[in-house]
Amino acid sequence: MPVTDPVENLQTLIRCPSVTPAEGGALTALATMLEPLGFAVSRMTASEDGTPDVENLYARLGENGPHLMFAGHTDVVPVGDEAAWSHPPFAAEIADGTLFGRGAVDMKGGIACFVAAIARCIEKHGPPKGSVSFLITGDEEGPSINGTIKLLEWAAARGERWDACVVGEPTNPDRLGDMVKIGRRGSLSGVLTVQGVQGHAAYPHLADNPVRGIIKLAEALMEPPFDHGTENFQPSNLEVTTIDVGNAATNVIPAKATAKFNIRFNDTWTAETLKAEIIRRLDAAAEDEALRPGRAPVRYELHWADRPSHVFLTKSPALIESLSAAIERTTGKRPELSTTGGTSDARFIKDYCPVVEFGLVGQTMHMVDERVAVKDLEVLTTIYEDFIQGWFGHAGA
Structure with missing residues (x-):
């Protein structure tokens, strides 16, 4: 043969x-x-x-x-x-x-x-x-x-x-x-969008820069660690893979900012419990005024990719x-x-x-x-x- x-x-x-x-x-x-x-x-x-x-x-x-x-x-x-x-x-x-x-x-x-x-x-x-x-x-x-x-x-x-x-x-x-x-490990991806108010960079009080919000939310996604690994699996890790505002001008505060992320997760989590933890982190970070003193909470939208891998x-x-x-x-x-x-x-x-x-x-x-x-x-x-x-x-x- x-x-x-x-x-x-x-x-x-x-x-x-x-x-x-x-x-x-x-x-x-x-x-x-x-x-x-x-x-x-x-x-x-x-x-x-x-x-x-x-x-x-x-x-x-x-x-x-x-x-x-x-x-x-x-x-x-x-x-x-x-x-x-x-x-x-x-x-x-x-x-x-x-x-x-x-x-x-x-x-x-x-x-x-x-x-x-x-x-x-x-x-x-x-x-x-x-x-x-x-x-x-x-x-x-x-x-x-x-x-x-x-x-x-x-x-x-x-x-x-x-x-x-x-x-x-x-x-x-x-x-x-x-x-x-x-x-x-499982795999779960999402797209995070922060809404702002477009305006002139010289007049920030008339605008609301979404970059400040997206940075704070992205930081909350990556820290602290989700876990430290289990007997059979590495630690879960979330990576922000892109942040984009679609803005070619240097003197314009953009209207929105978008971040994409992917997390590879171990058997500490299911896709459902992980989604809940991510939303909890985002909600807490949205209330943090560190980068946006005197502003209302960050307005964000979160869309999950279809078909997470378990x-x-x-x-x-x-x-x-x-x-x-x-x-x-x-x-x-x-x-x-x-x-x-x-x-x-x-x-x-x-x-x-x-x-x-x-x-x-x-x-x-x-x-x-x-x-x-x-x-x-x-x-x-x-x-x-x-x-x-x-x-x-x-x-x-």
Whole structure:
């Protein structure tokens, strides 16, 4: 079976220019790899007003027994300045033992290795004693509206149920085997607007400068800390990402000021309790006259972004131990179990089954000259192959 070679698999996928939301031939190439292995492959296109249509793929091998899902995405971020690349971003060229191309680690490499791993398992042992599925989206690097969340709903409505999932995102900071992600902090974003009164900078008593208010409110959002971390998670942190007044003049007090913020929160909070705490802070700061002596309380509006990501922690000994043991047998080291980093599509999958994340080294993801060591592709394939055998052994016991 030629798909037992992860390098060839990855080269095929990279040569498909699947920049979000374009399918670029990547899902077709993946279907061509999976169908000869016995997978039943389905394609679905998801739509929503105001967002681009997205093609997705679901493939399943087997009909009964424990059901293991592999999840990921074939879409990639734009290449940026193509002239800055030392190798064409969609050529999948190999130089000095390194394979270059957009998506090499994020995350066509993980898909290529899992395909090779299941192909090797079938070649050596026959089909697994259960079911294996691929849930692959084309929308992870985009709005994440017409991808995994809708593909899961589509599959579940057709009777699909899963016992465990591995997401092939690049989780390792330095070397393969460093880290398995067993959860993620939540993410909540908002837009804060302070209303003022426009006027001449030389006559401030006739105006009300909203910059004074937005500074005070932004300070209240960032200090004091929301918490100091928990047993499994880093401290929650809120970052104000932009403050803007839309004012090109130097002698005009603006009419309003806007700030955007994002908070990554741990299991001290839910999205609902966190919203309440943020409003409490803003209300208290709005009454503070330190920057606005003699003025009425700051008038502000707060709008929350849709679809906050909720914090989660996976507690599945069979899944975590099977993967950790496979990593240790292959690399000689025990991986760190971590909840660090941003969000991923695991935040959707956690509502359907236990989920962990493990893939390649992520140092060059989204960069010019994104690349992966060829030897790492073989190591990851070996880990996945060992894991598949071990997990079905645990799940079927």
